[in-house]
């Protein structure tokens with residue numbers, strides 16, 4: 299039963315997603331997620347080709363990532379830059395494997411992202427934009443970026459306040475190595491679908507407002523929102539990128555509070 303047609307998200311599945319251990323496992327899970335993406339699109343009259351599935355491999359060992367690659371994954375999402383950089387170094391033989399860094403980045407680590415990532419989804423300060431741009435110019439590279447927006451209002455979440463995004467975007471054309479593609483958010487981590495949906499609606503509405511005044515060279519076509527527990531809701535509200543980890547790779551050993559400090563506890567009772 300899909301959480302999105304019901305009033306609950308699938309966030310309470312945490313720790314219960316089975317581990318993928320063979321190429322066939324990955325192939326099956328990828329197909330299953332793609333099917334659910336297609337169904338969510340159908341419910342709201344969208345074309346599934348508008349939605350990109352970004353598999354998130356954080357905390358998983360290199361061997362798992364290689365299985366995912368063998369099953370067809372060509373871009374992997376990681377939320378910690380050092381872990382991503384190590385994996386990139388170890389997997390240089392896979393020349394068409396690309397890396398998307400989706401987690402908060404400290405300015406002093408911009409150098410690492412500039413070296414290997416093709417996409418960065420958590421841009422949230424001009425200091426960071428400047429550091430990334432400077433390092434990218436040195437490397438002779440460019441980077442697709444998403445501006446992270448805090449749509450849940452939780453102090454523990456990274457990202458710009460919605461009211462600050464317009465002014466932030468105006469400054470981004472100064473950084474010519476950054477190709478701004480759109481907005482990214484992490485919704486409230488809740489089992490209540492309606493509260494989660496409000497975060498996605500907020501991001502889409504903000505995008506529509508900002509589109510009127512966006513500077514030349516900046517695109518807001520992409521909306522990166524939705525993860526294993528809520529990607530179908532995100533698609534119903536306009537996501538063009540969904541970042542799905544556990545539903546493909548299997549549960550992570552640590553609770554989500556380890557990755558996102560301060561998460562609310564879930565209320566669903568089994």
Ligand SMILES: *Cc1c(COP(=O)(O)O)cnc(C)c1O
Pocket residue numbers: 354356377400401484524525526527541542543544545557
């Ligand atoms: C880990 C992570 C995801 C994926 O979460 P899952 O529950 O594994 O699907 C999505 N976005 C960000 C920013 C993440 O760090």
